[in-house]
Amino acid sequence: MSTPIHDRLLIIDFGSQVTQLIARRLRELNVYCEIHPYQNVSAAFLADFAPKAVILSGGPASVLTDASPRPPVEVFDLGVPVLGICYGQQVMMHMLGGTVESGHGTAEFGRAYVTPSKTKINLLDGWFDSDSEQVWMSHGDHVSAIAPGFEVFGTSPNAPFAITADVSRNFFAVQFHPEVHHTPNGARLYENFVKLAGFTGDWTMSAYREEAIRKIREQVGDEKVICGLSGGVDSSVAAVLIHEAIGDQLTCVFVDNGLLRQNEAEEVVTMFRDHYNMPLIHADEQELFLGELDGQSDPETKRKIIGRLFIDVFQKHAAEVGGAKFLAQGTLYPDVIESVSFSGGPSVTIKSHHNVGGLPEKMGLKLVEPLRELFKDEVRSLGLELGLPSSFIGRHPFPGPGLAIRCPGEITREKLGTLRKADAVYIDQIRKHGLYDEIWQAFVAILPVRTVGVMGDGRTYDFACALRAVTSVDGMTADYYPFSHEFLGETATRIINEVQGINRVTYDITSKPPGTIEWE
Ligand code: XMP
Numbered sequence: 001m002s003t004p005i006h007d008r009l010l011i012i013d014f015g016s017q018v019t020q021l022i023a024r025r026l027r028e029l030n031v032y033c034e035i036h037p038y039q040n041v042s043a044a045f046l047a048d049f050a051p052k053a054v055i056l057s058g059g060p061a062s063v064l065t066d067a068s069p070r071p072p073v074e075v076f077d078l079g080v081p082v083l084g085i086c087y088g089q090q091v092m093m094h095m096l097g098g099t100v101e102s103g104h105g106t107a108e109f110g111r112a113y114v115t116p117s118k119t120k121i122n123l124l125d126g127w128f129d130s131d132s133e134q135v136w137m138s139h140g141d142h143v144s145a146i147a148p149g150f151e152v153f154g155t156s157p158n159a160p161f162a163i164t165a166d167v168s169r170n171f172f173a174v175q176f177h178p179e180v181h182h183t184p185n186g187a188r189l190y191e192n193f194v195k196l197a198g199f200t201g202d203w204t205m206s207a208y209r210e211e212a213i214r215k216i217r218e219q220v221g222d223e224k225v226i227c228g229l230s231g232g233v234d235s236s237v238a239a240v241l242i243h244e245a246i247g248d249q250l251t252c253v254f255v256d257n258g259l260l261r262q263n264e265a266e267e268v269v270t271m272f273r274d275h276y277n278m279p280l281i282h283a284d285e286q287e288l289f290l291g292e293l294d295g296q297s298d299p300e301t302k303r304k305i306i307g308r309l310f311i312d313v314f315q316k317h318a319a320e321v322g323g324a325k326f327l328a329q330g331t332l333y334p335d336v337i338e339s340v341s342f343s344g345g346p347s348v349t350i351k352s353h354h355n356v357g358g359l360p361e362k363m364g365l366k367l368v369e370p371l372r373e374l375f376k377d378e379v380r381s382l383g384l385e386l387g388l389p390s391s392f393i394g395r396h397p398f399p400g401p402g403l404a405i406r407c408p409g410e411i412t413r414e415k416l417g418t419l420r421k422a423d424a425v426y427i428d429q430i431r432k433h434g435l436y437d438e439i440w441q442a443f444v445a446i447l448p449v450r451t452v453g454v455m456g457d458g459r460t461y462d463f464a465c466a467l468r469a470v471t472s473v474d475g476m477t478a479d480y481y482p483f484s485h486e487f488l489g490e491t492a493t494r495i496i497n498e499v500q501g502i503n504r505v506t507y508d509i510t511s512k513p514p515g516t517i518e519w520e
Contacts, residue, residue: 006202006211009033009194010051012041012071014059014087020334021179022055022085025190027375030201034373043074053081053197056088058177062141063087063094064102070095081170081197086139089164089173096147096171108137108175111182112156114163121153121165122196123172126188128154135162135176135183142175170196205378205385209241212370216245220326225368226318227328229254229280231268232398234330234371237383241370242328243278244386250328251279251321255313257306258286258416259402262424271392283317285309290413297409297448299520306401311359318363327365332379334474336372376474396441397475405520409448415463418501419446422465425498429491430469439481442469444495445519446502453503455496462503467491470517478512 009026013019013035026033035057036045054075061068070091075082084092090100113132116124127133135156143161146152150173154163159175172193178186227239229252242250252272256265265282273280292305318324360367371379383393399405406423407415423444430436445466453460467488469481483491492505508515 006032006207007052007199008049009053009055009197009199010041010046010049011035011055011057012075012088013037013057014061014069014091016058016060016086016177018177018180019057022057022190023333024375025179025187026194027203027378028187029191029194029199030203031194031199032203032373038069038071041071041075043072046072046074046078051078051080052199053083053194054078055193056082056084056092058086058088058138061087062102063090063100064141076169076171081172081193083193084171084173085179086175086177089161089175090139090141090143092171092173093143093145093147093150093161093164096149096166098143098147098150099145100141101144102141107140108142108156108158109139110137111135112137112158112162112176114154114156114159114176117151117153117155119151119153121167123165123189123192124153124163125192127185133183133185135178135186136180137176139175143173146173205381208374208378208382209244209385212241213245216242216368216370219368220246220249223249223325224321224323225250225326225328226321226324226365227252228314229268229272230398230400231260231264232330233376233383233393233395234332234379236272236330236388236392237379237386238328238330238369238371239272239278240276240386240388241382242368243276248279251281251324253281253283253314253317255283255310255317256286257289257310257313257402258413259289259306259404261398261403262420281317281320283313285313288313290411290416293404293411295410299405299408302404302411302520303401306404310400311362314359315363325366326368327360327363328368328370330379331367331369331372333371333373333375394437396436396439396443399518405518406443406445408445408519414501415446418463418499419444419465421499422446422495422502425495426467426491429487429494433487435481435483435487438471439469440472440475440478441517442467442481444468445508451504455503460503462501464504464506465495465502466506466508466519468508468517468519470512472512472517475517476512478517480507480509480511483507 009031011022011033023033023035094100112135114135115132116128146161146164149166150164152164156162162175165172178189229235229239239252254268269282272278289309296302380393426444430442447464449464450461451464470478471481472478488507495505
């Protein structure tokens with residue numbers, strides 16, 4: 001590990017569903033942290049990571065079982081503040097000489113109220129301004145005797161040791177989850193913790209930018225790097241950052257697969273080639289993709305064809321660069337976190353996602369992933385810091401297989417043309433009404449159904465389309481956006497008037513689950 005220029009906090013993960021939220025709360029305080037599963041944290045790891053503070057997460061296990069998850073005992077010898085949360089609290093007590101017992105009617109799930117003891121500690125600055133604080137509990141076992149050196153600073157009816165601390169060693173243990181929304185004052189607790197640990201809030205985007213540039217230069221040296229640019233936020237930010245670090249040693253490959261939105265190819269190529277002066281290969285492979293997709297209507301087959309062709313095409317054009325040793329990817333932190341899974345077993349594949357998996361090994365390339373430490377909103381801030389226009393940074397996600405999965409059934413050029421126009425009108429409407437940033441993703445799907453209509457005095461027999469707009473935090477779950485009837489009516493009229501080939505507009509009000517965001 002190279003010496004970081006910012007302070008680091010280590011979160012040891014014991015498998016709680018909400019460990020990522022701890023990281024979010026800390027990043028909001030401009031504190032750099034990393035989540036590592038407990039199995040990967042050895043004494044040597046601790047020495048190398050050199051955290052300025054440690055948080056032990058919650059988790060579903062019981063310290064009373066054999067082989068229950070533990071942090072290395074050296075965590076308590078680092079001389080840095082340690083905060084144990086829920087399971088983290090129990091494991092801390094257990095290892096430091098306290099006692100943990102199982103349920104016996106004292107399990108607590110959901111809302112609880114903690115009241116303070118007489119003595120105040122820094123961790124609780126801004127807490128207990130009224131008599132009690134609402135917190136979120138979720139535990140079966142409970143601490144029945146605290147470890148030597150600890151004192152009680154907060155209790156709830158079912159948790160006499162809701163907040164305890166060994167102030168001399170800066171060890172803190174809470175039974176509840178301060179990171180969740182249902183502990184309304186929880187962020188303050190993290191703020192106090194990082195303050196007493198001496199963090200200065202040095203995790204800023206400009207600091208990150210400098211550090212990332214230094215690391216990219218160190219990693220790449222004089223070698224060449226290629227980058228698959230999709231026009232999406234992640235690959236764009238990665239490309240601009242790497243270009244800033246190594247200039248023309250980077251070449252981007254933009255593949256036009258014929259499944260892009262209106263004007264998308266021109267916009268991306270103009271921005272990166274003309275505005276950023278990046279060496280960019282514009283691979284116009286529309287014929288190839290649309291040719292191979294001809295006659296295919298099965299969603300998975302379509303996805304597989306697109307994924308395979310993308311890799312072939314990328315490889316072909318990357319070879320034109322000659323001698324590239326690295327492949328740049330816009331991998332984000334949530335893709336990297338190896339959270340502890342106690343349930344085991346692979347999850348069911350709902351859709352095969354299109355990515356460039358397997359490419360690096362196949363081409364013998366090493367990876368450059370400068371966004372690996374960032375959450376999506378941090379990537380957006382970095383993009384702004386690098387001067388990408390906010391209209392570009394705030395764009396809705398667009399899937400790798402593009403319009404192919406918004407065109408259920410067989411894909412034809414005619415349908416794609418009609419879809420592009422309808423989509424452009426819909427997005428224009430959303431922007432004009434000032435709704436774009438409230439919506440996670442909005443698009444039109446053209447349906448494989450022709451319907452009868454009447455326009456002027458004539459009969460029409462054209463395609464029906466569905467409008468989709470959802471709100472979401474991460475794309476994993478989603479709800480439909482509650483447009484007004486006026487908006488929907490006006491949009492339907494515009495689409496039918498302005499787009500030849502569509503004579504019926506519907507609005508999709510399915511949430512996810514049970515629907516998915518895309519139609520295929
Ligand atoms: P679904 O349709 O599964 O989509 O609810 C969730 C989010 O992922 C995007 N999506 C993809 N993105 N390659 C991508 O890069 C894909 O194959 C793919 N399929 C879906 C989708 O647009 C939504 O934001």
